[in-house]
Amino acid sequence: MAQILMKGNEAIAEAAIRAGCRFFFGYPITPQTEVPEYMSARMPEIGGCYLQAESEVAAINMVYGAAGSGVRVMTSSSSPGVSLKQEGISYIAASELPCVVINVMRGGPGLGSIQASQGDYFQATKGGGHGDYHLIVLAPSSVQEAIDLMGTAFDLADKYRNPAMILADGIIGQMMEPVELPEMKEYKVDPEKKPWAATGWKPGDKKQRAVINSLYITTEELTELNERLQARYAEIEKNEARWETYNMDGAEFVIAAYGTVSRICKAAIDELKQEGINVGLVRPITLWPFPKQAVRDAVMADGVKACLTVELNAGQMVEDVRLAVNGAKPVEFFGHAGSLMPTAEEVKEQIKRMREE
Amino acid sequence: MLEQNLFAGFGGQGMLLIGQFLAQAGMMEGKYVSWLPSYGPEMRGGTANCSVCVSDSPIASPVITKASCVIAMNRPSLDKFESFVRPGDTLIVNSSLVDVKAKRDDINVYYVPANEIAEKIGNMKVANVIILGAFLELTKCVSVDTVLEAIALKLGKKKANLVDINKQALVAGAEAVTAK
Amino acid sequence: MAVVFEKTKMLTDAVFHYCPGCTHGVIHRLVAEVIEEMGLQEKAVGVAPVGCAVFAYNYFNCDMFEAAHGRAPAVATGIKRSRPDACVFTYQGDGDLASIGAAEIVHAAHRGEKITTIFVNNAIYGMTGGQMAPTTLVGQKTTTSPYGRDEAWCGKPIRVSEMLATIEGAAYIERVALNTNANIIKAKKAIRKAFECQMSGKGFAMVEVLSTCPTNWGLSPVEAMKWLEENMIPYYPLGVFKDKTKEGE
Incomplete structure (x- = not known):
């Protein structure tokens, strides 16, 4: 396929779509706004869903709802907005749901600047929200790599039932480079592969009804969840390091x-x-x-x-x-x-x- | 070959756009390219600039601190970016809007009255393409024909009628720096 | 032996954790019965709140989500948008919906999100032990308004139904109470209408249910019911505040 010149943010959006993402919930913030802008134009063309949420908080919770239904879903934001999403990200990680979050980092702390930064490394790699959890964090250094890592992010998120983050910066988001896009992929929710997803259930069905939840009120149950998560993180550490x-x-x-x-x-x-x-x-x-x-x-x-x-x-x-x-x-x-x-x-x-x- | 170009001017003068034309043309010629804009509130009437790298080998850094060519479309851009030009390299100044001369004597400076030429051609909007024409003539970074192809691609079918005036602008810009 | 009564299959056999005299149990049953009677078993997806109904996912016998505090309408939006045929409802208390989740409920209504919200208003934070809510009445004593809610300091309680009724995207808004048998029947009709509103694609629907909290009000269940009648209903009048369900019929 021939190369085309593409801006990082738009390339990220198109690559997500080609990886089977049909649901996007977001909110404008510089320097990532081209992602929601692109999605708002592209999703209707392919029968997908773009929805501008009332806040980053709402957007990540919409992601939680859609991820629980088993679909490929993502949101994008930049540093201050990603801080707002942390509550939802913690819930998604604890509920063992796959999704992709884009952070096109800008300068901080606080409102900071709109120029590129890597100030969110700690937040991205050490959990970010409350509790013991990890995101799978992928850091592209070119527009092409951002495209390639989008597919990886969705695949790893599904494989490990864990949120994945693309940690880019303002320059990756704003820069144009020649790229090759992957083939378009359709993603169909397969209840066999995602038996935990809320895909419809009625009393009397053989499988268990879906309960998408991160509340474990007894220490025994919460310990069990955490041990399961830690075992999974160990597996990810063993298999997925890239450099x-x-x-x-x-x-x-x-x-x-x-x-x-x-x-x-x-x-x-x-x-x-x-x-x-x-x-x-x-x-x-x-x-x-x-x-x-x-x-x-x-x-x-x-x-x-x-x-x-x-x-x-x-x-x-x-x-x-x-x-x-x-x-x-x-x-x-x-x-x-x-x-x-x-x-x-x-x-x-x-x-x-x-x-x- | 690694050409590191910096095109700067007021927001609205089309510097980001001619940067894209150059990057697109470079890619069409099989070169490695990157285009990195300044962004944010400065897009709205402040200064806007972009760095465009064109190279025969993969581009390490798209961020430029030393340039093989700087285009300064207005006075603030000249003040800010004159120092970026590597000794012996090129600075192109839009003399229609910049009423001072460059300070350095270790670089090649060209003054192009882009707005006046544009007025003569009959379309004020092509001042940016005139300066791009001067740039191409001086640097031979990519061929004029490929740039025209890139412009036609960007204009699309609906605005295909504007290809001619852009061609005129490229030629006029080149003439402005060969005449002297 | 002939079966004369059977509990709805849309409730699990789990034992409710609610306090004696609390009306959550009644509301759960009304919602579950409506889902079953409308034949929506397989399509139903519920979103539980943070608050007394936090364990609602243990009780409603369908696919369930547990949302972060106040975020149920956003979660429901994500579910409904990814499964447009599903029957999605949120079940939220007054702290969850009217305080921390005010933005989410307003914007779900504003978008005309095709979901059904059951809003349980008992004028207090129950689960955390009786703190002041946005719906706490002026003068009402709670553990964080020990001298009674001071209007000059905290403002007057929010009337959520009236507020949401002003929003274009809200298609059906009704406030009901569970203080009499007649009103319980009315409440069930309202809940049914709110689900019908969703399934016919009319827009956002909410039923606000005035509810009692004998434990945190410090009253017996009977006294609590009387307190609701004498204090809540005058400030929170019952009735339909918005009904666009008949439009276009």
Whole structure:
């Protein structure tokens, strides 16, 4: 199929539709508004449902209702809006429902800015709402990857009955790049595959009626739920870590970065290489499960002196990198909070400073 | 080849649009491209700019801090982005709206009275395409024919009648920088 | 032996957890009977609230969702939009619907969402132990209005039916009470009408049921019923506030 030039937000929306998503509930917020705009035009064309909710709170609860019916459903927002959704996300995770949530991150805290940011890493990867739960968190670094990860997100959500999040940033959302779209996929709810879904039941039916619920009033029942969730998370950690490495051969240093920032680091790595300095990159694609082993392997490789984690925040993923490396080699941080994008020049300076130390 | 271009002007001057024309044309020529706009409230009458990378190899960073070519359609854009141009590279200034000269002497500066040329052609809206014509003539980033194809694609069937005036604009823009 | 009475199959055999004298049980039965009588067993999907009826998913014998506090109308919207043929109802109390969920109920009505809402108004937060609700009457003592609801400080109670009746998308709005047998029969008719309204695609329908809370009011069931008649009905008049079901017939 021929390439077309597409904006990240629109590509995300189209890719969701092609992954079988026919239900979208959302609310406008910069810099993700092209997702609901695109959905509002596209869904009626294919007999899907676009509905503008009265708030992000309502939108995520509409997702809960539709997810409980077994359909492929999603919502999208940006940082302040995703904070509002946290209550619903916790309920969805606890009710073991699949859905996809898009966060096109902008600067925070508070109302923050509308420029790109990675300030929601903690919120996305450590649960976000109340209680012990995880989302499957996928972080694209290009428009094409955002498209590819949409299908992955829906598949993983269904496979593990767990919400998945695409953690993008304002640049991924707003940027246009050439892309190839996957084939259109129809998704039919199969009560055999989703026996838990509320697809219709009457007294006397053989199967149990559906009760979509996250209330377990006895400690025994709640412990049972949590143990089931934790076992599932362990399974996800075992099977689903995804990452990319770049220029690792003979690297003196390893940069750990994800999303848009990883591309700035690639630019810095390319320029450093011309100056005779070899630096590798390890780029987590799944932020949860965090690719611990891959990051550790990259940093522990022979010849690597230290790791530099670069983020568009005050230092969040660096904590997971440090846990993975567990003190075996130095792990430094460079980044800016407040949406000021680190530049390739700055990254190069950091590496050069580390070489001299 | 990695061309990192920055097109800047007032919101409404069509800088984001000519950036898209360039990105589309680059893609049609089989190159790697990225188009990254400034966004938000500044779209409404403030300054608007976009970074367009065109390259023979995959584009590492779509975010530009050094440019091979900057187009400044208005004074604030010149003030903000003159420093982005790499030494020896190109700055194109819309002299219809910018009444000062560039400060640097280590870059090639071209002054194109885009609005006046547009007025002569008879359509004020094509000032952006005139400056794109000048850009293409100077950088040879992609071919004029491919850009015309990209413009025709964007205009679609309903506005196909506007392809001609855009072609005139590209030619006039190129002439403005070859005449000197 | 001839069977002279059989409990509706739309209620499970689970034993209600409600306090003695509470009217939730009656309302559950009315809703369940209407669903069965209308032959909607297989299509019925209920959404339980947070509040005294939080365990409603254990009692209604159909597919059920438990919603976050106040969010039942949004959850119901997601269900109905993904299963347009389903018969979707929310069952909500006054704290859930009129306080924390005010936005969700207003906008479900505003969209003309084809769902049925059973709104149980007993002028108090029951499950958390008797706190002031938006529907608590002026002067009424609760654990968070120990000197009686002060109008100057907290405003007057919200009349939800009157408010929702002003919204274009609301097709059927009625307030009923369970204080007499005649009124219980009226309540069942109203509930049936609200379900018919949904199934004929007319729009949003709500039945507000004035209900008692003997435990948190500190009254016996009989006294509570009397208190409802003397205090609630004068402020919350019974009747139909909106009926678009006859339009287009």
